[in-house]
Amino acid sequence: MATPTNGHNGSNGHADNSNHGHGSHGDSIKLSSGLQAFETLPAPNPAEIVFTGEEETQIKKYVALYPEKKAAVMRVLWLAQEKFGWLSEETIRLVAKSLSMPEADVFGVASFYTMYFKKPVGKTHLAVCTNISCMLCGGYELYDYIKATYHIGNGDITPDGKLSLEEAECLGSCGTAPMLQVGNDAFIENLTLDKLKTFLKERGL
Numbered sequence: 001m002a003t004p005t006n007g008h009n010g011s012n013g014h015a016d017n018s019n020h021g022h023g024s025h026g027d028s029i030k031l032s033s034g035l036q037a038f039e040t041l042p043a044p045n046p047a048e049i050v051f052t053g054e055e056e057t058q059i060k061k062y063v064a065l066y067p068e069k070k071a072a073v074m075r076v077l078w079l080a081q082e083k084f085g086w087l088s089e090e091t092i093r094l095v096a097k098s099l100s101m102p103e104a105d106v107f108g109v110a111s112f113y114t115m116y117f118k119k120p121v122g123k124t125h126l127a128v129c130t131n132i133s134c135m136l137c138g139g140y141e142l143y144d145y146i147k148a149t150y151h152i153g154n155g156d157i158t159p160d161g162k163l164s165l166e167e168a169e170c171l172g173s174c175g176t177a178p179m180l181q182v183g184n185d186a187f188i189e190n191l192t193l194d195k196l197k198t199f200l201k202e203r204g205l
């Protein structure tokens, strides 16, 4: 897969940027999109990565909504993330097993959408878009401001766990760039440095 060049290195601090789009049982799954490399991380307490009977019943209800079992993957990933906070290697495996899907297919869905967290995130998670439209409208200035202010890089969490940062690909709001996604519940369009500072202050950050 080609690596986009935009004058900014887009480094995410991950040493391994190799392109492995597969994942056999028991292996970490790695995938590179050029600017960002994703890989599953192990859960701190793997024994806790299980669905309850109630959750399994809910999954069956999801599955019943679709002609194919695997079509429920986004709902089940969401359920898993709501429960565990992020999608670990064990969680991907659990979702795959519950839907009788290959782990790599589940990971493919999880890695495509920024709303699925592939690693732990802070209480407030900021995803700053730096794709073309946002880059041209100051996306990197905003992204770099957060990095410099909180001394964190792409994928990092502040030591107090309050804030995490992600350099995002296009968030689908190019006409109102630059764009900031806050966790999975807010989008701030036409972002400016003043707007960003006000938002951070309001959040007590």
Ligand code: FES
Pocket (backbone or CB within 6 Å): 129, 130, 131, 132, 133, 134, 135, 169, 170, 171, 172, 173, 174, 175, 177, 178, 179
């Ligand atoms: S390029 Fe940033 S939202 Fe599309």
